Structure formats: C-alpha cells, structure tokens
Amino acid sequence: NAGVMQNPRHLVRRRGQEARLRCSPMKGHSHVYWYRQLPEEGLKFMVYLQKENIIDESGMPKERFSAEFPKEGPSILRIQQVVRGDSAAYFCASRSAGSGRNEQFFGPGTRLTVL
Amino acid sequence: GENVEQHPSTLSVQEGDSAVIKCTYSDSASNYFPWYKQELGKRPQLIIDIRSNVGEKKDQRIAVTLNKTAKHFSLHITETQPEDSAVYFCAASKGVNSGGYQKVTFGIGTKLQVIP
Numbered sequence: 001n002a003g004v005m006q007n008p009r010h011l012v013r014r015r016g017q018e019a020r021l022r023c024s025p026m027k028g029h030s031h032v033y034w035y036r037q038l039p040e041e042g043l044k045f046m047v048y049l050q051k052e053n054i055i056d057e058s059g060m061p062k063e064r065f066s067a068e069f070p071k072e073g074p075s076i077l078r079i080q081q082v083v084r085g086d087s088a089a090y091f092c093a094s095r096s097a098g099s100g101r102n103e104q105f106f107g108p109g110t111r112l113t114v115l
Numbered sequence: 116g117e118n119v120e121q122h123p124s125t126l127s128v129q130e131g132d133s134a135v136i137k138c139t140y141s142d143s144a145s146n147y148f149p150w151y152k153q154e155l156g157k158r159p160q161l162i163i164d165i166r167s168n169v170g171e172k173k174d175q176r177i178a179v180t181l182n183k184t185a186k187h188f189s190l191h192i193t194e195t196q197p198e199d200s201a202v203y204f205c206a207a208s209k210g211v212n213s214g215g216y217q218k219v220t221f222g223i224g225t226k227l228q229v230i231p
Contacts, residue, residue: 102147
C-alpha cells in the first residue's frame, strides 16, 4: 500500500511563474489537507478538500492560490504569479473518511524555491 | 477557531534523560490529540495520539497525558536517544464524531536535541 505521494519533490520557479504541486492520497483516502511550512516554523493549514469539494480554505490566501481534488487524479495546489515569499515546503496529508479519528498521513512534501 | 500553543520551542537533553513537551488548546470540543515527529528534511510522522476519553497513553518510551479540564496535554519521552532528535508537533482536532468536519490545528513545534 503506497503512502501519500507528492510531486515534484523540488520545484524552482522564477517570480511571476506558476507552480503546480500534486498530491496523490493513500489508497482509499478521500480527504486531503494542504499545509505550508516555512523554515524553522510549524505547519500552517491551508486547505481541506474532499473529492470534488473544497471543505475549508480558510488558511489559503485569497489571491493567487487555488486547490482542487477532482474525482479522478491527484489533488493540485496551484500558485499563480509566485513571489519569493511563497518559498516554503508544502505538505499534503490524507486520511480515511471511515476512521474513527483524524489520523493524517503526510506526503514527503514539495520544496518550492522562488528565485 | 482552535488555537494550540506549544512549549518549549527548543529543548536540549542529555542522552538517557527524559524530555517533556507541553501543549495547550482553546476549543473544549477538541477530542483528538496527535503528536507528530519530523526529522530534518523529512515528512511529519504520527508517533502517538490520544482521545479525550483517555487520560494517559503509553507506547514504549513515549507517553502522552491529557488534562481536559485544564485543556492541556503533554508528551513524555523517557531514556532519550540521539535518534529522538527531531521537531515534535502537537495538534488538536475534533474527531469524526463531532459533525463530520475535521481540521487539525498544529502547535509551532519543539526542536528536541539529544546530546550523546
């Protein structure tokens, strides 16, 4: 049973370009969370999605950031017109809808560097 | 919304000593409290968790305690080893029995260094 997959693992973009981060949840998991982690800082919640639905995007900036989790395929976190402040590690986590708790399994992260 | 505070932010202990990390939460409806360990450059991994109907849980050298009244919970690592060196995050959440919606709020993290 493969764990949570993220790609790319490292992404370099110039200011103004777009960044697309992908997350494939664990098999059978229908809930995906995205977090941002700045160096030496904690995990900041960005968005929570279920298949085809955004449940909570309260942690995501209103501009330039968007997320989706289509019926088929991975969840995508999209950052348009990147700025240097977007440089961070972006982790996704998934969980099963059927579990009696909220255990989340994290992917290896995508480290975004904006030049 | 939920607010989780964690301290200390850094902790150095001698190998073999115990380490304690403390967290407080604000939402009395939170009922699930996981702890994650993140080694340098790696993903966070769940090491232990506790639900609000339990006051203490132990797994080998790791234990968690929960005080619902005071809204605080702690991680205890005994007989620390160099491989315990990592960043530890506490978190709080309402579980699936709380209306279906779940969001985990993390503490800021504690960087633990175990000195050989």
